Amino acid sequence: MPAVVTTRRRRLFGLLVLAVLLLCAVAASISLGSRLLPLHTVWDALTCPGGLPLSCPAQGTAEQIVRELRLPRTGLALITGLALGMAGALIQGYTRNPLADAGLLGINAGAAFLAALSIHLLALTSAAQFIWFAFAGALLAGAVVFGVSSLGGGKASPLSLVLAGAAVTAFLQAMTNVVVLLDSSALDAYRFWVVGDVAGHDVSVFxxxxxxxxxxxxxxxxxxxxLNLLQLGDDVALGLGVNLGRTRALGLTAVVLLAGGATAAVGPIAFLGLIVPHLARSITGPDYRWLLPYSGVIGAITLLIADTAGRLIAPPGEIQAGVTLAALGAPFFILLVRRRKLVSL
Structure with a gap:
């Protein structure tokens, strides 16, 4: 019992530390950029908009930057990073595959395909308009991947899920390319969205x-x-009273809402759902009651840092958050494969 209490206190303390880091990342995201805004100026812009210039020196351009540009951008990075982190942890848990994420299982590709198709057929131009299509694409892609991996009466093993996800992803990406090449207006809207970035979105998207x-x-x-009980095996979980179908359906619905919603808002963000659960697992262990909130907070911190770093690398221009995360995620992915000895040459 003392060991359990100590572990719980350590995990709670870890969450508190992450919460402080998250606040620091939020503050940095709002204050840093092509124009550096001191924290007191940011505070003035947030607490007394439209006030007298003497009492609120942040009036004018600084207030417009904070309230209309950086605050919506920071909020969107916060919630989508949290969503992608939790979705990655769920997918890895349900597939029992340490290399699984929403991108590898076709969910991002499904959301992207129906988003591009809706832009082409319905002349939609913003994430707020095609969010339902992105949700539907994520749901259909996930259902197809799980269905294909279980063909022949077998169970969806980690290997079959990854293979099915790779095949579905390749097919959907090809169909998406056909759509955007047929319609130049769809291409213009889609190529901005598909890079994966939290900038340039209206506050209504949030x-x-x-x-x-x-x-x-x-x-x-x-x-x-x-999900903790499912890690013991289907037979053991069933013996402990777990409804396997309902539990998996609940998890898949959560993944679709989280990954589909985040992808619809900011586009596909590569590797975030893969990296973050492993970072969280190194702190919490395999207990998903703690792993999920840790993954969410670390995901939010990671995306905020990537977005902020993208503004500072090449001023006055910017590097999209999706590009920054891909540059960091690819080496991590290779290191993860080699450390776990999943492939041999």
Whole structure:
């Protein structure tokens, strides 16, 4: 019992430390950029907009930068990073595959395909308009991957899931390329979205995706205890009273809401869902009751840092957060494969 209490206190302390780091990342995201804004100026812009210039020296351009540009951008990075981190942990848990994420299992490609198709057929131009299509694409892609991996009466093994996900992803990417090449207007809207970036989005996008990401996060937390039992094997979990179908359906719904909503808002963000759960697992261990909140907070911190770093690397221009994360994620992916000896030459 003392060991359990000590472990719980250590994990709670870890969450507190991460919360402090998250606040620091939020502050840096709002204050840093092509124009450096001191924290007191940011505070003035947030607490007394439209006030007298003497009492609120942040009036004018600085206030516009904070309230109209950086605050919506920071909020979007916060919620989408949290969503992608939790979605990655769920996918790795349900597939029992340390190399699984929303991109490898076709969910991002499904969301991207229907987003591009809706842009082409319905002349939609913003994430707020095609979010439902992205959700539908994520759901269909996930269902197809799990269905194909279970063909022949077999179970969806980690290897079959990855192979099916690679095949579905390749097919959907090809279909997406056909759509954007047929329609120049769809290409213009899609190529900005597909890079994966939290910049350039209206604040309405934040409010559009927020309810779905909150719902997905709640479902993910509810699914945590059942996911712990599934790690013991289907037979043991069934003997302990777990409804396998309902538990997996709950987890898949959470993944679709989290990964589909985040992808619809900011585009596909590569490697975030792969890297973050491993970082969280090194702190919490395999207990998904703690792994999921840790993955969410670390995901938010990671995306905020990547977005902020992208503004500082090549001023006055910017490097998109998706590009920054891909540059960091690819070496991590290779290191992970070699350390776990999943391949041999």
């Amino acid at each position: 409010w559009q995706v927020l309810p779905f990401l909150i719902a997905g996060a709640i479902l993910a937390v509810i699914a945590g205890p059942g």
